[in-house]
Amino acid sequence: MITKTRIWLSSPHMGGTEERYVKEAFDTNWIAPLGPNVTFFEKSLEEYVGGDVHVAALSAGTAAIHLALQILGVSHGDEVICQSMTFSASANPITYLGATPVFIDSERKTWNLSPELVERAILNGISKGKKPRAIVAVHLYGMPYQIAEIAEISQKYAIPVIEDSAEALGSTYHEKKCGQFGDIGILSFNGNKIITTSGGGALLSKDPEIKEKAVFLATQARDNAPHYQHSAVGYNYRMSNVLAGIGRGQMEVIDDRVMARRANYNFYKERLAGFDQISFLDEPAGFFSNRWLTCILTDAYETREQLRLALAKEDIESRPLWKPMHLQPVFENSPSFTDGTAEDLFNRGLCLPSGSNLLEEDLERTISVIKKVLDQ
Numbered sequence: 187m188i189t190k191t192r193i194w195l196s197s198p199h200m201g202g203t204e205e206r207y208v209k210e211a212f213d214t215n216w217i218a219p220l221g222p223n224v225t226f227f228e229k230s231l232e233e234y235v236g237g238d239v240h241v242a243a244l245s246a247g248t249a250a251i252h253l254a255l256q257i258l259g260v261s262h263g264d265e266v267i268c269q270s271m272t273f274s275a276s277a278n279p280i281t282y283l284g285a286t287p288v289f290i291d292s293e294r295k296t297w298n299l300s301p302e303l304v305e306r307a308i309l310n311g312i313s314k315g316k317k318p319r320a321i322v323a324v325h326l327y328g329m330p331y332q333i334a335e336i337a338e339i340s341q342k343y344a345i346p347v348i349e350d351s352a353e354a355l356g357s358t359y360h361e362k363k364c365g366q367f368g369d370i371g372i373l374s375f376n377g378n379k380i381i382t383t384s385g386g387g388a389l390l391s392k393d394p395e396i397k398e399k400a401v402f403l404a405t406q407a408r409d410n411a412p413h414y415q416h417s418a419v420g421y422n423y424r425m426s427n428v429l430a431g432i433g434r435g436q437m438e439v440i441d442d443r444v445m446a447r448r449a450n451y452n453f454y455k456e457r458l459a460g461f462d463q464i465s466f467l468d469e470p471a472g473f474f475s476n477r478w479l480t481c482i483l484t485d486a487y488e489t490r491e492q493l494r495l496a497l498a499k500e501d502i503e504s505r506p507l508w509k510p511m512h513l514q515p516v517f518e519n520s521p522s523f524t525d526g527t528a529e530d531l532f533n534r535g536l537c538l539p540s541g542s543n544l545l546e547e548d549l550e551r552t553i554s555v556i557k558k559v560l561d562q
């Protein structure tokens with residue numbers, strides 16, 4: 187009897203050398219939140235992303251956003267502009283600091299921040315005497331946001347940008363890698379991301395002092411003294427040298443991972459070309475997505491659900507697009523500037539199995555279930 191294995195949305199994909207670097211950590215007894223693997227991992231990220239960024243490896247992408255907000259001066263009572271259509275980790279750290287997220291709807295070209303609505307929210311804030319302190323912009327599913335437009339608004343109103351590149355390592359905008367565009371960028375190496383350290387993240391900035399501040403805050407804000415001396419409240423957010431060994435190995439295969447994810451997208455797009463109930467998010471000129479997850483847009487909520495349930499029945503994992511933050515119970519009291527775009531995308535969108543380790547037969551199995559539903 188042939189038993190079918192479960193097909194995952196996005197599962198870890200080791201390259202082969204990770205265990206060697208982890209073993210090195212054991213052999214040299216660097217079992218600590220610092221050490222050679224952390225340094226090597228940071229260096230390889232700096233070289234890969236380019237743009238003279240300085241990288242601090244941290245325990246999670248969420249921790250990186252928390253530190254980024256604090257370093258940019260966000261504090262109690264402030265308002266922070268945040269993309270609504272995203273994972274909750276983009277917004278949660280705003281509340282850790284006692285600030286309020288102001289959620290902004292998406293535009294249809296990239297599914298990310300609508301520049302018009304961002305500007306409207308800023309003007310509204312200014313008119314209340316409360317200019318937003320920062321903008322959290324996200325490259326959703328690996329598709330860069332409208333970087334030039336958001337940067338222009340950021341400069342016009344002198345509001346810094348946190349570039350949430352958690353899903354976009356390997357994506358580029360006019361040939362430059364994502365992660366270098368914001369005043370501070372962040373990455374995630376959670377188990378489902380394009381490369382993983384099982385759990386982990388990073389903070390990036392062209393300003394070396396920002397990296398220094400991040401490392402200082404991430405290691406309990408220790409002053410320079412022989413004893414433990416503190417003039418600020420710190421965190422325990424640094425990346426473990428054991429996990430950084432996994433990241434070091436993963437960086438050797440990052441280009442293959444991007445190619446494999448993009449190949450998944452192209453496969454789905456070609457094989458579903460004849461179905462006008464289904465559409466895809468194309469790359470605008472100058473935009474290059476790592477296609478972390480392949481997302482389809484169906485003609486109606488009902489089609490989305492039929493597909494999701496039919497796939498689940500065959501033990502194939504798929505998932506609706508991120509539910510917008512302005513529709514989440516936990517954020518029901520947060521202000522928002524919306525036009526219905528993110529809600530519509532959420533209702534009709536579905537993420538398909540997208541791992542770089544999917545086999546041809548996995549993709550074939552997935553597409554045959556989808557086609558069966560659409561042919562009805």
Ligand SMILES: *Cc1c(COP(=O)(O)O)cnc(C)c1O
Binds near residue numbers: 245249276385
């Ligand atoms: C995964 C993710 C994060 C958070 O990263 P963690 O490493 O899981 O804390 C933040 N923002 C977005 C958009 C993400 O997808």
